[in-house]
Amino acid sequence: FTSDRYKVKRGPYARISNDHVAFFNELLGRNRVIADAEECEGYNIDYAKIVRGQSTLVLKPKTTEEVSTILKFCNENRLAVCPQSGNTGLVGGSVPVFDEIVISMKFMNKIIETNELAETNLGVLSSDEFFALGVLTCEAGCVLEDLDNHLGTVGLMMPIDLGAKGSCLIGGCVSTNAGGLRLLRYGNLHGNVLGLEAVKANGEVIDCLNTLKKNNTGYHLKHLFIGSEGTLGIVTKVAIQCPPLPKAVNVALLGLNSFEKVLKAFRLAKRELAEILSSFEMMDRRSIDISFTTFGMKSPLTSKTDGHDFYVLLETSGSNVNHDEEKLGSFVEKALADDIIEDGTLTSDPTKVKHIWALRERISEGVLREGYVFKYDISIPILSYYKVIEMIEERLRDPRVIRISGYGHLGDGNIHVQVSIPSYEPDIASQLEPFIFEYVSKLRGSVSAEHGIGFVKTKYLHMSRTSSEIKLMHEVKKMMDPNGILNPYKVLYPLEISA
Ligand code: FAD
Numbered sequence: 001f002t003s004d005r006y007k008v009k010r011g012p013y014a015r016i017s018n019d020h021v022a023f024f025n026e027l028l029g030r031n032r033v034i035a036d037a038e039e040c041e042g043y044n045i046d047y048a049k050i051v052r053g054q055s056t057l058v059l060k061p062k063t064t065e066e067v068s069t070i071l072k073f074c075n076e077n078r079l080a081v082c083p084q085s086g087n088t089g090l091v092g093g094s095v096p097v098f099d100e101i102v103i104s105m106k107f108m109n110k111i112i113e114t115n116e117l118a119e120t121n122l123g124v125l126s127s128d129e130f131f132a133l134g135v136l137t138c139e140a141g142c143v144l145e146d147l148d149n150h151l152g153t154v155g156l157m158m159p160i161d162l163g164a165k166g167s168c169l170i171g172g173c174v175s176t177n178a179g180g181l182r183l184l185r186y187g188n189l190h191g192n193v194l195g196l197e198a199v200k201a202n203g204e205v206i207d208c209l210n211t212l213k214k215n216n217t218g219y220h221l222k223h224l225f226i227g228s229e230g231t232l233g234i235v236t237k238v239a240i241q242c243p244p245l246p247k248a249v250n251v252a253l254l255g256l257n258s259f260e261k262v263l264k265a266f267r268l269a270k271r272e273l274a275e276i277l278s279s280f281e282m283m284d285r286r287s288i289d290i291s292f293t294t295f296g297m298k299s300p301l302t303s304k305t306d307g308h309d310f311y312v313l314l315e316t317s318g319s320n321v322n323h324d325e326e327k328l329g330s331f332v333e334k335a336l337a338d339d340i341i342e343d344g345t346l347t348s349d350p351t352k353v354k355h356i357w358a359l360r361e362r363i364s365e366g367v368l369r370e371g372y373v374f375k376y377d378i379s380i381p382i383l384s385y386y387k388v389i390e391m392i393e394e395r396l397r398d399p400r401v402i403r404i405s406g407y408g409h410l411g412d413g414n415i416h417v418q419v420s421i422p423s424y425e426p427d428i429a430s431q432l433e434p435f436i437f438e439y440v441s442k443l444r445g446s447v448s449a450e451h452g453i454g455f456v457k458t459k460y461l462h463m464s465r466t467s468s469e470i471k472l473m474h475e476v477k478k479m480m481d482p483n484g485i486l487n488p489y490k491v492l493y494p495l496e497i498s499a
């Protein structure tokens with residue numbers, strides 16, 4: 001169990017009794033209360049299999065009122081809870097550590113699709129009106145990809161996209177302030193979430209379901225729930241600003257032979273592609289190799305059979321096909337002429353676009369098949385971006401290491417570092433940590449750029465946040481959840497990791 005690997009003690013919470021289970025059965029009905037150990041198994045293990053909890057109770061509310069009643073009851077009875085959405089989080093925040101009750105948000109999956117205007121003056125919005133407003137309101141348990149497909153029917157899209165889109169729920173994304181593949185273009189959820197509804201630990205429903213773009217009236221309380229990883233409340237509804245679906249999408253896969261050239265390509269892309277650039281993702285050879293070897297995927301680049309040291313996936317999104325193709329074509333010509341890239345392929349064919357994106361998106365899934373993976377998700381100044389991989393290679397000359405790979409959202413200064421070994425080895429862990437976080441801290445970077453702190457990074461929070469910030473975080477937590485029932489052991493809990 002996780003509690004054995006990490007030195008963490010169970011908090012002073014009540015144990016689940018038959019009376020508690022009877023209360024939940026009465027509230028939700030037996031089919032939305034899972035009290036069978038085997039059925040609870042999947043809710044206890046996270047995607048990357050780094051945390052395993054011991055919960056024996058999973059609740060599946062369908063309404064805000066049910067979430068409110070559950071939390072009020074848990075707070076009064078000192079029962080700890082763990083909110084869970086798609087369980088794709090990568091820092092162990094979405095699973096219990098001990099026997100916390102899992103509150104699964106999967107059944108809160110209705111698209112509401114109205115807004116204040118619709119309710120007061122206009123009746124139900126036509127798709128044209130909906131398009132013009134571009135505001136989606138939905139329950140927190142909607143699957144990201146379902147929302148995107150739904151919006152596609154009225155010419156809109158979600159402002160966020162990530163490899164886990166088929167499983168992650170919008171409430172999970174909001175609670176982690178997930179970044180993803182197009183943050184470079186559309187910004188993060190602190191900007192795109194216009195409003196939300198959340199339930200506090202004591203069951204109080206906080207309605208900040210604003211749908212206005214501009215509304216500077218008092219404190220913007222929604223931000224407390226965005227990125228706080230279920231430690232301050234449970235998000236039940238969200239209103240999101242959605243951009244129009246671009247008429248033209250082009251994707252390029254580029255092969256390059258040094259990181260210096262990746263940076264040159266980025267500078268050139270920013271200059272030449274400017275407003276149409278929607279993604280700039282970097283993969284080193286060992287990262288993209290995961291997609292080639294694990295899934296047998298083929299490279300669309302043909303010039304070299306032995307591959308390139310670095311790859312860039314670049315996407316443009318705009319409103320004029322000819323204009324975008326011309327711009328991207330001239331970017332690639334310039335990059336070839338200036339010897340920045342060794343090879344490149346361009347496409348707007350949806351099947352080929354999908355294939356190139358899959359090469360990038362499936363790295364995360366593929367690497368887990370190799371064994372245990374130490375994953376680091378860091379932001380550092382772009383000039384030091386790849387040095388971290390070189391330093392780890394230098395430091396970890398160990399035959400047990402299968403692969404050290406680096407890839408990520410270069411356009412946002414965020415690199416994902418992966419060290420794969422056959423199974424967890426404490427001595428390798430201690431060679432990597434705190435070394436990597438100290439390096440990040442020296443550069444004033446972030447020890448968690450987009451995945452959050454969750455359970456496994458709590459020990460390193462102070463390396464990216466000042467003591468005054470952490471003190472205020474504790475005060476906010478104390479005020480919002482005085483009994484500490486919401487996602488304990490996460491974000492603010494100081495952990496000692498045992499060797
Ligand atoms: P979960 O994993 O279930 O929960 C995440 C956290 O939020 C937990 O702490 C949980 O307690 C809390 N939580 C969940 N729902 C609620 C709620 N309704 N109210 C309050 N708290 C809640 N992340 C990125 O940022 N960028 C990426 O590009 C990216 N790509 C990924 C690709 C893959 C293949 C995978 C597996 C993960 C990826 N992630 C990425 C990480 C992860 O998908 C995101 O963090 C995602 O937002 C989590 O959503 P989820 O629904 O799975 O939430």
Ligand code: MLT
Nearest residue numbers: 090163361364377408416
């Ligand atoms: C990604 O960009 O692929 C994700 O953040 C997932 C990961 O780091 O594994």
Ligand code: ZN
Nearest residue numbers: 180409416450
């Ligand atoms: Zn990422």
